[in-house]
Amino acid sequence: MDAFEAIKVTFFQECDELLADLEAKLMLLEQGQTDLETINAVFRAVHSVKGGAGAFGLEALVRFAHVFETLMDELRSGRKPCDTITIKTLLRASDVLADHIQAAQGLIPQVDEGRSAALVAELEMLTHGGEAPPAVEDEDDDFGFMPMAFDMALDEPVAAPEPELEAVGWRIVFKPMGRMYANANETGLLLRELGRLGPTTVVLDDSETPTLDALSVEDGCLTWTVDLDAAVDEAALLEVFDFVESDCELAITPLGGASNMNAPFEDEPAAVLPASDDLDIAALLAKASGAVADPVPETIPFAAIEPEPAPAVATPAPTPVAAAPVAASASVAPAPVTIRVDLDRVDRLINVVGELVIQQAMLSQRVLESGLARSSGIALGLEDLELLTREIQDSVMAIRAQPVKSVFQRMPRLVREVADMVSKQVRLVTVGEDTEVDKTVVERLAEPITHMLRNAIDHGLETPDERIAAGKSAEGTVRLAALHRSGRIVIEISDDGRGINRERVKKIAIDKGLIAADAPLTDEQIDNLIFAPGFSTAAVVSDISGRGVGMDVVKRSIQALGGRISISSVPGKGSTFTLSLPLTLAVLDGMVVAAAEQTLIAPLPTIVESLTPQAADLHFVGGVDPVIRFRDRFLPLIDVALIMGFREQPMNPTDGVAVVVETEGGQQAALLFDAIQGQRQVVIKSLETNYQQVEGVAAATILGDGRVALILDVDVIVTDMRRKSIRPDFKLAS
Amino acid sequence: MTEAKDPQRELIAFRIGSQEFCVDIMSVREIRGWTPATPLPRSPGYMKGVINLRGTVLPIIDLGARFGLTTSEPTARHVIMVAHIGGRMVGLLVDAVSDILQMSEASVQPTPDVASDQVKTFVKGIFSIDGRMISLIELDYILPQIEAEAA
Numbered sequence A: 001m002d003a004f005e006a007i008k009v010t011f012f013q014e015c016d017e018l019l020a021d022l023e024a025k026l027m028l029l030e031q032g033q034t035d036l037e038t039i040n041a042v043f044r045a046v047h048s049v050k051g052g053a054g055a056f057g058l059e060a061l062v063r064f065a066h067v068f069e070t071l072m073d074e075l076r077s078g079r080k081p082c083d084t085i086t087i088k089t090l091l092r093a094s095d096v097l098a099d100h101i102q103a104a105q106g107l108i109p110q111v112d113e114g115r116s117a118a119l120v121a122e123l124e125m126l127t128h129g130g131e132a133p134p135a136v137e138d139e140d141d142d143f144g145f146m147p148m149a150f151d152m153a154l155d156e157p158v159a160a161p162e163p164e165l166e167a168v169g170w171r172i173v174f175k176p177m178g179r180m181y182a183n184a185n186e187t188g189l190l191l192r193e194l195g196r197l198g199p200t201t202v203v204l205d206d207s208e209t210p211t212l213d214a215l216s217v218e219d220g221c222l223t224w225t226v227d228l229d230a231a232v233d234e235a236a237l238l239e240v241f242d243f244v245e246s247d248c249e250l251a252i253t254p255l256g257g258a259s260n261m262n263a264p265f266e267d268e269p270a271a272v273l274p275a276s277d278d279l280d281i282a283a284l285l286a287k288a289s290g291a292v293a294d295p296v297p298e299t300i301p302f303a304a305i306e307p308e309p310a311p312a313v314a315t316p317a318p319t320p321v322a323a324a325p326v327a328a329s330a331s332v333a334p335a336p337v338t339i340r341v342d343l344d345r346v347d348r349l350i351n352v353v354g355e356l357v358i359q360q361a362m363l364s365q366r367v368l369e370s371g372l373a374r375s376s377g378i379a380l381g382l383e384d385l386e387l388l389t390r391e392i393q394d395s396v397m398a399i400r401a402q403p404v405k406s407v408f409q410r411m412p413r414l415v416r417e418v419a420d421m422v423s424k425q426v427r428l429v430t431v432g433e434d435t436e437v438d439k440t441v442v443e444r445l446a447e448p449i450t451h452m453l454r455n456a457i458d459h460g461l462e463t464p465d466e467r468i469a470a471g472k473s474a475e476g477t478v479r480l481a482a483l484h485r486s487g488r489i490v491i492e493i494s495d496d497g498r499g500i501n502r503e504r505v506k507k508i509a510i511d512k513g514l515i516a517a518d519a520p521l522t523d524e525q526i527d528n529l530i531f532a533p534g535f536s537t538a539a540v541v542s543d544i545s546g547r548g549v550g551m552d553v554v555k556r557s558i559q560a561l562g563g564r565i566s567i568s569s570v571p572g573k574g575s576t577f578t579l580s581l582p583l584t585l586a587v588l589d590g591m592v593v594a595a596a597e598q599t600l601i602a603p604l605p606t607i608v609e610s611l612t613p614q615a616a617d618l619h620f621v622g623g624v625d626p627v628i629r630f631r632d633r634f635l636p637l638i639d640v641a642l643i644m645g646f647r648e649q650p651m652n653p654t655d656g657v658a659v660v661v662e663t664e665g666g667q668q669a670a671l672l673f674d675a676i677q678g679q680r681q682v683v684i685k686s687l688e689t690n691y692q693q694v695e696g697v698a699a700a701t702i703l704g705d706g707r708v709a710l711i712l713d714v715d716v717i718v719t720d721m722r723r724k725s726i727r728p729d730f731k732l733a734s
Numbered sequence B: 001m002t003e004a005k006d007p008q009r010e011l012i013a014f015r016i017g018s019q020e021f022c023v024d025i026m027s028v029r030e031i032r033g034w035t036p037a038t039p040l041p042r043s044p045g046y047m048k049g050v051i052n053l054r055g056t057v058l059p060i061i062d063l064g065a066r067f068g069l070t071t072s073e074p075t076a077r078h079v080i081m082v083a084h085i086g087g088r089m090v091g092l093l094v095d096a097v098s099d100i101l102q103m104s105e106a107s108v109q110p111t112p113d114v115a116s117d118q119v120k121t122f123v124k125g126i127f128s129i130d131g132r133m134i135s136l137i138e139l140d141y142i143l144p145q146i147e148a149e150a151a
Helices: A003-030 A036-055 A059-076 A084-105 A113-127 A148-155 A176-184 A187-197 A233-240 A282-295 A343-369 A377-400 A411-421 A439-460 A464-469 A502-511 A523-531 A553-560 A713-723 B117-122 B139-151
Strands: A169-176 A200-205 A223-228 A248-255 A271-273 A401-402 A425-431 A435-439 A475-485 A489-495 A566-572 A574-582 A587-593 A598-603 A609-613 A618-621 A627-631 A633-639 A657-662 A669-674 A677-684 A697-701 A708-712 B006-014 B019-023 B029-033 B047-055 B056-063 B080-087 B088-094 B096-104 B125-131 B132-136
Touching: A003 A036, A003 A084, A003 A411, A036 A084, A059 A084, A059 A113, A084 A113, A084 A411, A084 B006, A169 A187, A169 A233, A169 A574, A187 A200, A187 A223, A187 A233, A233 A248, A343 A377, A343 A677, A401 A439, A411 A425, A411 A439, A425 A566, A435 A439, A439 A475, A439 A489, A439 A553, A439 A574, A464 A475, A475 A574, A502 A523, A523 A566, A523 A618, A553 A566, A553 B080, A566 A587, A566 A657, A587 A669, A587 A697, A598 A677, A598 B019, A627 A669, A633 A713, A657 A677, A669 A713, A677 A697, A708 B047, B006 B080, B006 B088, B019 B096, B080 B139, B117 B125, B117 B139
Parallel strands: A425 A475, A598 A708, A633 A669, B019 B132, B056 B088
Antiparallel strands: A169 A223, A169 A248, A200 A223, A248 A271, A401 A435, A475 A489, A489 A574, A566 A574, A587 A598, A587 A677, A609 A657, A618 A627, A627 A633, A657 A669, A697 A708, B006 B019, B006 B096, B029 B080, B047 B056, B080 B088, B125 B132
């Protein structure tokens, strides 16, 4: 790939981000947040796309973006009101913009020209307030781009120009914490340092000082506001506070010529050192400026606290300061610094760390076997190594963790399109889009969510007329929520539609021969029929949901990820699909257990408690199926080795250990093992890579001794395998 | 016979019981000694379980059992041929690897009717070398049927 192509790839990556941002900001507008900042953000996103596209000569994209941008310019100047119709149009325009970008990338063959042209017309109509649009686009377009200029356009947000540091001075609000004094730093010296940079005006705010009886001498309760009347480099200021910045609350804002400052920077501190999390900088600033405005500030001398007598308002002789070159980056509001890393590199790192964890466990086991004392230097060193390994692993996994936002952001467009297609009014509410989950999981969420959203709109929601007739608002609501629950990520998709028509579902299932006509089914069982292969409720296979893939495909793809899906529905009120997935596909905290000759791993999140079965607590339902009394409830006791076929005869429960587990559905059961060997974080290895899914086994891992151990799929064991346990090749005890 | 008309294939020959089989050498990645495998629950009898191959979970198929031959418990003298079959890595348990052969396609004869049905499913053809009969195995047939049977 030549350099130009590489830049182009970066451009399209940027476009994806810009589009996501655009969408998010448009959603804000739609929710009524039509402030200038949001409109500006939309303008910037479109403008940046156009800028980059111009550099690559992507004319169709530039033309469309230009029209879009022109309207945004009208909106941001306030010449046009940002009303609902405009916002709806903008939303559709962003969809077409996305299409143009995809077409430019070659991802889709071409843009729907008719749709694009119609939107251009609409946008121009809005821009010119109903007048005929100008015949040609104005030539004095400010984008006479040359590829040379491109790098800049990419690297810096176009509409966030470098702040012009024409500030004639700085205001430093400085509040030492107790530990700064404890570290033998002295405020007086710092103030003197500042004084060397230029003439200063120092105001002390002692309003936080408690009365003597409540005063703890080790606390810092004084705040100094220093106005420095010199155009020095901010870095020079920061240097003064270099050693104490973590021990004080510090806010540095440019002073003077407000007209010199750009609007976005005007009302926020140019640099805030993250010194303390409990400090409200804005409040502090307000207080600080209040104190300055106050004609009679409390002017107690330092001497009250500090041994060195110094005037409260000190104006040391101005020292000439070399006008250092202005460092632009220093005064940009702090944003998380990020780098772009090739995913392959991260994956390689994760794999290696996975191997490291295994190797470390292997080493520990060998040391243990060699009979070295636990207190020996080697054993202790290994313990530290284990902690470090674990920390490395957590950190590496955190690199891959991503908010589900990237998936959720794609959904509003889908909802709009599907809603248009079926002529329904739909409002999408998303919750918890910052919920983080491993990247591989995020990627694989998109498809099932898309499918279920389509289903919710197409099948779940009623038409506006039907809704009104049912006493609901014409607009249906679809809620998409993400949350963490007991070590898993849960995605809920709920609608306030008609709910599942159980009669109809049952009839279809009978017609298709999925169930017997007289099968006695609970409501829950009927609801779950929609996951049965070959089931499709739509009377007419529609363009939207009926694409040949049913909910059974969704269910299977979720299961392949170690996830589960369930549905609950209330007739007339709506349905909720709940999807639960592991947070990561790479590691798992597990309990190492022995069953017959085998070592197995039980996922820790499923385990409630472990206990030694007492003969008095054991009972046999119908004389065969063992149950165990646990906190006054009877739980089925499952001999895992037996149902897995590792053993022919059931073991005597009192010889083993019972582990009480809880399934996703809240069902509890006790699993019987020979012994518990310990607890360990294990690296998940898929069985499907080289073989296939095995019933009752979620995955495999490699233990310290280098052997493969199976990770139990507790849900399947508790709910499915137990019922099917009687098979010709391993009978229950006779 | 010329190379252009009749390409030579390199095959790896192995023994199961008293019979000899061979597979295309290109599909075999490595050969290693038998190590105890972790059994998989509810799997067909010829699935010996899984082993750790340098961090990869490798399923082991007892090839003899897969062919319907009687097999004994594997010992340290048995070998595992690590083969690449349709994007997957699979370990094939056999008694011993015996030879590397150069064979022309033309010398392969169709499987005679006398062989058992299960063997015939996997045997693509037979040929003779120095009076020994060697069956050519098509590995592609082995995996899809695992799925069909276990599903």
